[in-house]
Amino acid sequence: MQKNLLQVLGSACLLLTLSTTHAQVNLDTVLPVDPQVRIGHLDNGLTYYIRRNGLPEKKVELRLVVNAGSILEDENQRGLAHFCEHMAFNGTKHFQKNDLVSFLQSIGVQFGADLNAFTSFDETEYILPIPTDKPGNLDTGFLILEDWAHNVSYTTQDINEERPVILEESRLGKGAGQRMRDKYFPVLFAGSKYAERLPIGLDSIIRNFSPDTLRKFYHDWYRPDLMAVVVVGDVDPDKAEALIKQHFAGLTNPSPELPRIYADVPARNQSEGLVVTDKEATNYNVELLYSFQKKQPVVTLSNYRNDMLKELFRIMIGQRLAELTQKENPPFLNASAGFTDIVRQYEAFYGSALVGKDGVDRSGNALIQEIDRVRQFGFTDAELTRGKKSLLNSMEQAYQERDKTESGDLVDEYIQNFLEQEPVPGIANEYRYYNELMPGITAAEVSALTGELKENPHYLVLLTGPDKGNFPLPSSDSLLAMADHASAMTVQPYEEKAVATDLITDKPKPGTVVKESKNAALGTTELTFASGVKVILKPTDFKNDEILLQGFRKGGQNVYGAADRYNAAYASEIVQAMGIGDFSPTDLKKINAGKTVTVTPQLGALSANLSGSSSVKDLETMLQMVYLYCTNPRKDTALFRAYVSRRVTALQFLMANPQAAFIDTMQQTLYQGNPLAPILVPHADYFKNLSADRILQLFKEQFGTGKGFTFTLVGSFEVEKVKPLLEQYLGSLPAEGKTFGFVDNGVRPLEKGTTLVAHKGKDKKCLILKFYNAQVPYSESSDLALDGLSEVLNIRIIDRLREKIGGIYSGGTFADMSRYPYGNASLVLQLPCNPDKKDTLLTAFREELDKIKKEGPTAEDLAKVKAQWQEKHVTDVKENTYWQEALHSIYLLDATPGATVDYLGRISALKASDIQAVAKLVTPESQSFTAIMLPAE
Structure with a gap:
């Protein structure tokens, strides 16, 4: 019954019917509280939220929320909330x-990924x-929450040992963005404590504050009247309350x-411009x-x-701005506008644009004029x-x-209810409100939101970006003059382009x-279809309305040589940027x-892939799009040039970023300048000689035939009901075309003891x-043992390099082992x-x-890794994405089905000696390559 209703919700008929009930809605009605959540208050003022929820099974999400952050710090406490x-x-x-x-690692809770915390302004x-x-x-778990609330030890030794860890976190955030932010925050938040209370604080205070x-x-702020405990999961509410x-x-x-106290943010009494640059910035943003x-x-x-x-x-102004990026010579790379609430209890209207190749004036004018177009003529x-x-x-x-x-998706609602009194009426009520209220909303009402700008006409126009002498930049005064001038320019009404209603009119046989x-x-x-296409179907009940698709066939970029390196990459x-069938990307957004x-x-590198997702009702649309990508990728010279223009402009100053420059240098050394090496850092030059014709030719070679293609469909469907659609759009793919295998292009990373030291950037940072x-x-x-080695090392890195040495805030290893295009393994620190x-x-x-x-991992560390894997698997195995990835590995990469089916058995059987053996096999020091980024000399 519900699915049938959902299938017609979007129809004009239903919208018309619902609009007749709009007059009966009492807009003064106070929003209720979802009856599924229990909200209570203790005598000491602590608030609690409890919600029984069975997914995932045998797991409870606990939160301790403190309504206190850096905004409450005294001058000598800057950074101490964090x-x-x-x-x-x-x-x-x-x-x-x-x-x-x-302890938490031993029960399967991973530090960082699961166990975590954060501090913000409030x-x-x-x-x-x-x-x-x-x-x-x-x-x-509740004992831990209680300890956090009022029983943290705060020994002087522990405090002093944590100082370097926080200084390392501060170091991670340093760079062009931080330096520019430090200049514009006092102007953005003029007259407010938000200008000088960033949660990371001041390094000078972190180094020297008294433990008291x-x-x-x-003592002052961790108190019950400012706290909430949130409990959501597979738990008896009465037990949780007790x-x-x-x-x-x-x-x-x-x-x-x-x-x-709650910090004020005074209204502006005049408009102003501000230009802030940094030599290590990579893009201009207005x-x-x-x-x-x-x-x-x-x-x-x-x-x-x-x-x-709002x-x-x-959504509506976002669509207009996106359309402008599709022009052959786009005024900006991307843009957005709307209302932002980055600080508690306040909101502001904003517009933002990543500056295009023609400079600040054109980008700023286009952004401001689009906002003015709405203000003058409204939406259609x-x-x-x-x-x-x-x-x-x-x-x-x-x-x-x-x-x-x-x-995990429910807890944030209750946290925001506690912190900012956001309503929690429950999804059933919200669904009803949308259906009752949406039909009565008019375009004029939405457009009228810009009327608030007339009541509050003062603004800050801010330009941030690289300090480059060859790029003309306005002064702060001329930037403001540009904005004022743009607002006064004449604009024309928005012109709506008619778009067809069907992706495919003549359906394939x-x-x-x-x-x-x-x-x-x-x-x-x-x-298996006569064309050679295979489709693997796995119906699940993990979600009610989710279908995932993946298609793959052997081939990929490795088929092509150096001459086609970037066309293939x-x-x-580029095909996505040009569209499919008769539809540009903008048209596709409208029709969908x-x-x-x-x-x-x-x-x-090794295969051509198509991935997709849809609701049950939109499965046919997804399959139609797959069919069009395979049979009718669209050539649009203007959109091709727009894509190239955007990428070249976006990348022109990328090497000003020290880490990007370092990784680029490292990659060149690691692969000894091989032109077919993986691309980690794109260069603007890569895009200047691309050929739209050649790109379409090789795209059609890779995607234009069903021969060798395997598709997997996972999610909420019945096999017999989806067969006709699969026959229509996948079984009909052409049977003719080139066939490819996995191609080894001969690229190999350096495998000898080598150290590269590169000096990049002005900050005292090392990578x-x-x-x-x-x-x-x-x-x-x-492969499993290598993953185990990486996880054991990460436990040791947290314990020794972070906690004992205090030398890092974050960091670790990741590992990979592959069968194709040749047997290889890597461990990266x-x-x-x-x-x-x-x-x-x-x-x-x-x-x-x-x-x-020498000795293998300790029994304790191995047990922690197994516990974390087992706990993660309990959730993963009931996710459609898990099965999509597993089927991809089985049907493309020749993984054995048993590796998926008996994963828990494989974990249980993993021994310390297995990890020890793979460590000896993969990590001889004589074959390691070390790259170290240090500050510029």
Whole structure:
């Protein structure tokens, strides 16, 4: 019944019917609270939210939310709100330093990926997912939350040992963006504490503050009346409530209490321009930012409807701006406009554009004039219809999946309700509101949002970008004059281009299934068509309204030589930029408005690939797009030139970025200048000699035949019901065409002990990249063992390089083993750090690696890795994406089905000696390549 309703929701008939009920809606109605969430308050002021949710099974998402952030810091505490967050992981009443992380790793919770925290201007949040498959885990999870709330140890030794870790986090954020931000924030937030309370704080304070200053912040602001505990997951609500009361009812508020102030952001009393540049910036961006205004709380249906208007405005003006980027000589690379709420309780209208090749004036004029076009002439009814379809479709999707929503997707709603009083009426109510309110919204109402700019006419026009003498830049005064002039220019009404309503009018003759078989272990059905196309079908019930498609055949970029290097590398992007059939990308967006559908071609190194996703009702549209990509990629010279123009402009200053320049140098050394080496850092020159004709020719060679193509379909469908569509659009693909195999183009990374040192950038920053590359026979057991080696090393890196040495904030290893195009394996280490610590860190890493080679990983570390993998697999195996990737590995890369079916058994069987053996095989120091970026001399 629901699916039938959803299929007609977007129709004009239903919209017309619903519009007749709009007059009966009482917009003064106060929004209710979703009955599925239990909201309560303890006597000490602590707020709690509890929601039973069964996905994923045997897992609970816990959050401790503190309504306090850097905005509350005293002048001598700048950065200490964030420091408090770090200290929660460095010793509490019930967990000594490192014991907390170690315990959570042992039950399958991964530090960083699962266990995490963050601090912003106005809040601090602690993220703790707890598997509940073992007795006691949930109780321990609540004990951890309680310790974070009022039992962090704050020993002087722990504080001093954490200083270098936070300084490393600060170091990571340094660069052109930070230097420019430090200049424009005081102007953007003039008269407000937001101008000088970035959560990372000041390095000088982090190095030198008294421990008592940090303890004071914790004492003043970590208090129950500013806290919320959020519990969402596979848990009995009564038990969760009892645990909350057990662990938090005893907390007390400090006396006297400091008032929790909210920083003001004064309105502008005049417009101004500001130009901020940096020698290491890579792109120019022009922004128009009007004064921040107090947000109206969303309490009633009227408030809720106003938010719908703003979302429609964002979608509709976004479509107009995107159309401008499709011109042969686009005025900007991309642009957006709408309302932003980057600080608590305020919002502001903004427009932003990435400057095109013709400079700041043309980009700024185009952005401002498009906003003025809306202000003067409004949006068209056709634009409104598309915007409504898009929003209704998004709400449909959420409603359809209401019983398949994962706990992690629900917690943020309750956090925002606590922090900013955002409503939580529940998806059933929101779905009803959209259907009741959307039909009555007019284009004039949405357009009228620009009227607020007349009431608040002052703005900041900001230009940020590279400090390049050969690029003409305005002064701050002339930048403002440009904006004022653009606002005064005459604009014409928007012209709506008519677009066909059907992607394909003459449907292809259906293909014939010549073979059908089933794989009971994988739960799949395999269809083979007369054309040679194979389709692997795996119906699932993980989602109610999600279908994933992937198509692949051997071939890819390696088929072509150096002369076609860049034509092949960027063929997929360019075909997407030109469109399919009779439709440009802009046309496709219009015709697919209100649909949940994407299709993306990608020419990889070894294969031609098509990936897509759709709702149940839009499956045919997805298959039609696949058919058109394969049979009718579109040539559009103007759009081809627009693509080239955008890429050349975007990349012209990329090498000003020290890390980009370093990686480019490293890549040239690692692959010894081989022109067929993988592209990590694109150059503007790569795009200047591309040929649209040659790109279409090789694209058709790779995608234009069904011969050798295998498609997988995973998700919410029935095999017999989708067969006719598969016959129509996949079985009908041409049977003629070239066939390819996996091609080894001879590219090999350096495999001898070599060190590259490159000096880049003005900041005192170091980046270590260390590669172990080996040509070794592929096996699934070795592949798993290599992954295990990487995960064990990451545990050791956190424990020793971060916690004991204090030399990094983040960093680690990742590993890969491949069968094609030749047997090879790699382990890569990445460590951003202080240049003074590079030798210490490299020595410590090698010692940890050598210890594994000599003794194998410890039983404790191996058990942690297995627990994390097992816990992740419990969730992954019930995701459509997991099965899509597994089928890709089986049917393209020759993985054995048993590697997927018996994954838990393989994990259980993995031994320390397996990891030890693969470490010896893959990581001989004599074959390592080390690249080190240091500051410019």
